[in-house]
Every structure is written in structure tokens, then in C-alpha cells.
Amino acid sequence: MKKSQFVYVTYIKTTPEKLWSALTGEKFMNQYWFGCHCESQWTAGSSWKLVSGDGQILDAGEIVEADAPRRLVIRWQHQSKPELKAEGPSLCTIELETFGTAIKLSITHTIEREPSKLIEAVSGGWPKVISNLKSLLEYGSVALQDPYPNKNPYSGKE
Amino acid sequence: MARSKFIYVIYIRTTPEKCWKALTTPEFNRQFFYGTTQESKWKKGASWRLLKPDGEACDSGEVLEIEPLKRLVLKWRNESVPEMRKEGYSRMTCTIEKHGASVKLTIVHEMDKARSKLIESVSDGWPPILSSLKSLLETGKSLEETRHWPEEI
Numbered sequence: 001m002k003k004s005q006f007v008y009v010t011y012i013k014t015t016p017e018k019l020w021s022a023l024t025g026e027k028f029m030n031q032y033w034f035g036c037h038c039e040s041q042w043t044a045g046s047s048w049k050l051v052s053g054d055g056q057i058l059d060a061g062e063i064v065e066a067d068a069p070r071r072l073v074i075r076w077q078h079q080s081k082p083e084l085k086a087e088g089p090s091l092c093t094i095e096l097e098t099f100g101t102a103i104k105l106s107i108t109h110t111i112e113r114e115p116s117k118l119i120e121a122v123s124g125g126w127p128k129v130i131s132n133l134k135s136l137l138e139y140g141s142v143a144l145q146d147p148y149p150n151k152n153p154y155s156g157k158e
Numbered sequence: 159m160a161r162s163k164f165i166y167v168i169y170i171r172t173t174p175e176k177c178w179k180a181l182t183t184p185e186f187n188r189q190f191f192y193g194t195t196q197e198s199k200w201k202k203g204a205s206w207r208l209l210k211p212d213g214e215a216c217d218s219g220e221v222l223e224i225e226p227l228k229r230l231v232l233k234w235r236n237e238s239v240p241e242m243r244k245e246g247y248s249r250m251t252c253t254i255e256k257h258g259a260s261v262k263l264t265i266v267h268e269m270d271k272a273r274s275k276l277i278e279s280v281s282d283g284w285p286p287i288l289s290s291l292k293s294l295l296e297t298g299k300s301l302e303e304t305r306h307w308p309e310e311i
Binding site for chain 2: 009010011012013099100101102104127128131132134135138139141143144145146149150
């Protein structure tokens with residue numbers, strides 16, 4: 001079957017509990033996810049939404065698996081851009097493994113179609129969000145305040 | 159043409175100058191690259207070697223392109239694992255771009271061959287090395303697990 005996939009692995013000096021809490025906690029998330037937060041009960045079967053700072057639902061779906069603080073699987077469908085929404089649901093798997101005094105965080109984002117504009121989009125987004133998360137947990141501040149700081153205000157291009 | 163390719167992007171709270179220095183200077187390399195150092199005159203056409211702490215080369219090649227603070231392209235062959243060495247030379251492109259007050263560091267490591275064992279190996283290797291580089295530049299300390307050459311190798 002056709003498939004598009006993006007995998008991102010990073011290593012963060014923190015504990016599994018602190019990292020899980022950062023990934024599923026509303027207040028912390030808006031610091032590293034450019035003002036966005038998630039709404040969910042974080043249990044298998046519960047709904048899940050990624051909401052922008054101004055209240056727009058960017059992505060929605062449900063929690064497929066939740067095994068704190070090791071594994072989270074989210075069925076994830078983009079909501080705000082029509083051509084991305086039309087691609088249907090993707091699956092995002094988040095895994096935390098101990099790596100000595102650090103945690104190996106793996107994000108695997110998959111959709112059953114090829115090519116995929118959603119996977120192309122998240123391939124750009126995940127490194128920014130996760131780089132911010134690592135900086136926040138290790139240093140105390142994020143690496144990027146603005147996801148597109150070099151954007152040309154006239155052309156809209158970076 | 160059949161190709162194997164690994165791409166990794168990481169954003170680091172640092173300047174292009176500090177990032178470039180960490181990537182090309184032995185005293186920094188050792189801290190995030192498992193105790194290894196690089197040996198090169200850092201000019202186009204110059205040889206390049208990645209040396210283990212005992213002085214033996216684990217990888218070798220050549221500088222194909224270099225633009226300090228911005229871009230480095232290496233021809234890169236593994237020297238220590240026979241089945242990887244047999245695959246020949248890969249191409250490693252490292253680019254540094256200013257991104258607000260941070261830098262965007264991109265590594266593209268590729269080989270003209272499908273299912274390359276070298277590319278498979280570096281796909282596991284680059285994330286901890288680059289994560290450790292980020293920790294070093296942002297907090298002053300690299301990740302402990304990347305400071306020494308693994309004993310079992």
C-alpha cells in the first residue's frame with residue numbers, strides 16, 4: 001500500500017515523566033508549539049485537538065494508544081487547510097525510551113497515500129516544535145519564537 | 159538512479175560562528191561526536207578523516223565544497239566496517255542558516271545506491287550526535303552518552 005512517512009528522533013536530557021508531561025500538558029505546550037495547545041483526556045479512545053493561540057482548530061482526531069510515559073499514538077487529521085484535510089487521517093506515534101541520562105524521543109508520522117502534502121508540512125514543522133521543546137526542557141527558553149522569522153512580508157515566502 | 163538519503167534538521171539557539179566552530183574544531187568535536195576528531199585542512203580538495211580516540215580513521219574522504227559558517231560538503235567513506243567500506247563514497251552536506259536568533263542546521267547524507275548500509279547506519283548515528291551538539295551549544299554540556307567512543311566497538 002502507498003505510504004508517506006516522516007520520522008524525527010531527538011535526544012533530550014530530562015526524565016520520561018517531565019517529557020511526557022510537556023507533551024501532554026496544556027500550559028507548557030504553548031511555549032514550545034508557537035502558542036498552540038492540545039485538548040484531550042489522553043486516554044485511548046478520547047478525542048484529541050491541536051488548537052492555535054487564537055482558538056482555531058488546526059488538527060483533530062483521537063488517541064489510539066496512550067501508555068504513559070512511553071508511547072502515544074494519535075489519529076491526526078488536519079482541519080484548517082482544505083487540501084490537507086482532504087488527505088484524511090494520519091497516524092502519529094510518539095515514543096520515549098531511556099538513553100542513559102537522557103530520553104530518546106521518536107516521532108513517526110505516517111499516512112496511507114503518496115505523495116502527501118500533510119507529511120510534507122509536518123516534515124517542516126516537527127523539527128521546529130521538537131527543537132523548541134528540547135531547548136525549553138534543557139535551557140529554559142525556546143530556540144524559535146516565530147516559526148517563520150525570515151518570511152518575506154510581500155511574497156509570503158521564507 | 160537508486161538512492162539512499164537521510165535528512166535531519168535541527169534548530170539551535172546559537173550563532174553561525176559558534177555552530178561552525180563546534181562542527182570543525184577538535185576540542186568541541188570530542189564532546190558530542192563520541193570522542194572523535196576530524197583531520198583536514200578545510201579547503202576544497204583537501205583530504206578529510208574522522209579519527210577515533212586511538213588515532214585510527216573510522217571514516218575518510220575529501221572536502222568537496224566549503225563556505226565557512228554556511229556550507230560544507232564532504233565525500234565520505236566508512237573505513238572500519240568492511241561491508242560499509244565496500245559501498246564506496248557517500249556525500250554529506252551540512253548547511254547552517256540564520257533563523258531569527260537561532261540557526262537552522264541541516265545534514266543531508268546520501269549515497270547513489272538503494273538500501274545503503276552506510277546511510278542506514280548514519281541515520282541512527284546523526285540524531286544523538288546533533289542532539290548532543292545542540293545541548294553543548296545551548297547549555298555548555300553535551301549529552302554524557304556521546305562524549306566517549308563506545309567500548310564494545
